[in-house]
Amino acid sequence: MKLNLTTLAALLMAGSAMAQTTVQSCDREVTFDAPPQAAISNDVNLTEMMLVLGLADRMVGYTGISGWNKLDEGMTAGVAALPELSSQYPSREVLIGADADFFFAGWNYGMKVGGEVTPETLEPFGIQVYELTESCIHIGEKDAASMGDMYNDLRNLGTIFDVSDRATALIEGYQTELVTFLADQPALDTAPRVFVYDSGEDVPFTAGRYAMPNALIEAAGGTNIMNDFDKSWATVGWEAVVERNPEIIVIVNYGEVTAAQKREFMMSNPAFADIDAVRNDRLVVLEYVEVTPGPRNIEAVKTLAAAFRGE
Template sequence: MSLCHSRLKPLLPTLVLSALLLASPAWAATVTSCDRQLTVEQPPQRAVSHDITLTAMLLDLGLRERMVGYSGISGWKTVEPGMQAQLDGLPELAARYPSLENLLAAGADFFFAGWNYGMRIGGEVTPASLERFGIPVYELSESCAHVMPGRVASLDDVYNDLRNLGRIFAVEARAEVLVQGMQARVAAVGARLGEQPTRPRVFVYDSGEDVPFSAGRLGMPQPLIEAAGGRNVMDGVAANWMKVGWETVVEQDPELILIVDYGERTAAQKRDFLLQHPALQGVTAIRDRRFVVLSYLAVTPSLDNAAAIETLAAALHPEAFAQ
C-alpha cells in the first residue's frame, strides 16, 4: 500500500459518514392539525403556547427550555405553585389574547394554540396569518370543533396531541410515556366501574349567573363524564362550550353538578350561588348537595384529565371505590 493510501484509510469512515449525511433528507415532521397537514422543518427552539392547558402540555413534555413565552393565563386563570415554579422567568406575552406583534417580537418559531384558545376565526392570529411569517401553528384538537362542525372531543385528542407534539419537538419517547401513563389510569377506573346499571346525570357549571355557561357534547367534559360512568345532561347540544338556560338545567334535573374552579368567583362562591338560586331548589343535585369541584386544567385537554375521571367516578359511583 502506498503512503498516500495509508494516510487516506483513517479518513474513509469520516468521509463516508459525511457523504451519507449530505445525501439523507432533512429532518421534518408532518402531523394532522384539525383539517390540514402541518409540516415542521426542524424541532422548534422558540415556542409559544396559549392558555394554561396548552402550556402545561409543553411543560409536561419537558420543553420549558425551548419556549420563549406563553399567553392567556393571568387574565383568566390561577396557576398552581408547582406549575408557577416552572414558569418563573418565562415571560407572559399577553394576559389574554396574543397579538401578531407579540409573537413576532418574541421571535417565536412555533405557536401551540387553538380556536378560542388564543385564536379566533377571522382574527389577527391564525395559522394562515402566521404562515406568512414562517411560524407554524399546531391546533389543540378539542378546539377543532370550531372549524370542523360536529367534531366530537375524546380522550384520543389528548393522546394524539401529546404524540404529535412529541414528533414536532423530537421527544416521541417522552410523549409515549405520558400517554401510556394516562391510558393506564383511565383503564383502571373502567375496571373498577365495570358494567354500571345507571349513569348519573351531571351538569357542568363553568360560570354565569343570569345565564349559565356549560359544556355540550363536543367539549372535553363529555368524554370525561362518560369515562367516569356518568351522563352529561347537555349531551343533546352540539356545541363545545356554550350558554344554556336555567330552565333547561331544571328540566334535565342533574344528580351531580361539576363546578369548574377558575375565574373571579371561587368554587365556594359558585356553589353557594347555585344552592341559593330559587329556580334550582327542586333539582336533585341541589337538594342532595352533590358537587364535584375540578380545576379548569382538569376539564380541558391535559394530563390532569386522568385525575378528573378518577375524582368524578368516585363521586358518581362511590360503591365501586369503597375500600
Template structure:
C-alpha cells in the same frame, strides 16, 4: 478498548433517530417540520402543562394567556421557571413576533379567533408554525366526532413528534390509559349518573356541550353529560332545560382554585328551578380547575376526582 467501541456502536444503532421531517395534522391541514422547534410560544394553562409534561421548557421562549385569567399555583410557577409571559390574555401578532418564535401552540378561542388578527395564516409570513388544539377545531368544522380522550392523546402525540419526543409522549399516554382503565374497572357496576357542568352565568348557564373535553371526562368517570346533545363545545342553554333533565351531580368550574365554586353553588341553591334538582338538594358536586377541564395532563386527575365523588363506594 475494542469492547468499549463495539458497545458504543451497538448503543448508537439501537437508539432511534429523530425522524425529521415530520408531518402532523392540524385541524385537517398538514403541518410539516424539518426540525424540532427551538423558540416555541405556548398559549393557556392547559397547553402549557402539555408542554411541561414533555419537558419542553428549554425550547420555549414564552407563554401567553395565563395570569390575565387565572391564578397559578406554585407547581406551575416552578415548571414555568424564567420563561416570560408575553401577554396576560390574548396575544397580538406584535407580542408574538417580538419574541421571534418558530412555533405557536394555541386553539380557536384559546388565544385565536376565526377571522381574527392572530391565526395560523397571519403568523405564517413570520415563520411561525401553529399547531391548533384539536378540541377547538369544531369551530371551523362541525362534522367532528363528540369529545373523547383521543383529543388529549392525539395532541400529546403530535407534540411529541414535533419536538422529537415521540417515545416520551407515547409513554405518557400509555400510563394515562392504564390509570383510566383502573378507574373504569372500579366503577363498572356503579351505573351512570346524570351530570351538569356549570361554568358561569346567571341568566343562562354556560356549560360544556358535545364537543367539549368535559363530556369525555364525565363519560370516563361513569357519568353522562346532560347537555351532550348541545351541538357545540362550550355554550349557553336555559335553566328550564337543565332543571327538566334533573342532574344528579354537578361539576363546578373553580377559577379561583378553591374559593370560586361556592358562589356558583349558592346561586343554584337559591334558583327556583335548580334548587329542586337531585344534585342541588343532595349537594352532590365536585369543584375542578380550568386546567382540569380543558385538554391537558390534568384531565387524568380530574377524572379520578369526578369518579370518586360520584361513586365513593367504588373507592
C-alpha cells in the same frame, strides 16, 4: 472527488428530507423541517402539555394564563423560568416580537376565527401553528370530545419536537393509570346525569358534546345532560337544566367568581331547589386546567368517578 462531493450532497439532502415531519392540525397538514426552538404556548392546559413533555427549554414564553386567574402553585413553579408574554390572548406583534417559531394554541384558546392571530396570519413571519384538537370543531366537523383528543395532542407534539418516545410513554402511562383505577371502582347501576356549570347567572355557560368535560364525564361513568348540544363551550337556558334534572353538578373553578360563590348561587336559588343535585347536595369542583384538554384530565376522571359513586 466529484463523485464523492455529489454523493455527500445527496446524503445531506436525504438527511434533510428525513428531518422533516408532518402532523395533522385540524384541517391542515403541517410540515416541520426541524423541531421548533422558540415555542410559545397559550393557556394553562396547553402549557402543561409542553411542560410534561419536557419542552420548557424549547420555549421562549407563554400567554393567556394570569389574565383569567388560572395559575395554581404547581403550575407557577413549572413556568417560573419562562416569561408570560401576554396575560390574555396575544397579539400578532407579541408573537413576532418574541422571535417565536412555533405557537401551540387553539380556536378560543388564543386564536379566534377571523382574528389577527391565525395559522395563516403567522405563516409569513415564520411562526408555525399547531391547533388543539378539541378546538377543531370551531372551524369544521369532528367527533364528540374524547380522551383521545388529549392523547392526540401529546402524540403530535412528541412528533413535532422529536420526543415521540417520551410522548408515547406518557400516553401509555395515563391510559394504564385510568384503566387500573376504574377497574377498582364499584359498578354503577345507571350512569348519573351530570351538568357542567362553568359560569353565568342569567344563563349558564356549559359544556356541550364537543367540550372536554363530555369525555371526562363519560370516562368516569356518567352522562353529560348536554351531550346532545352540538357545541363546545356555550350558553343554554336554565329551563333546560331544570328539565333535565342533573344528579351531579360539576363546578368549574377559575376567574373572579369563586367555586364557593358558584356553589352558593346554585344551592340558594329557589328555582333550582328541585334539581336532584341541589336537593342532595351533590356538587363537585374541578379546576379549569382539569376540564380542558391536558395532563390533569386523568385526575379529573378520578375525581368524577369517586363523586359519581358517592365518595
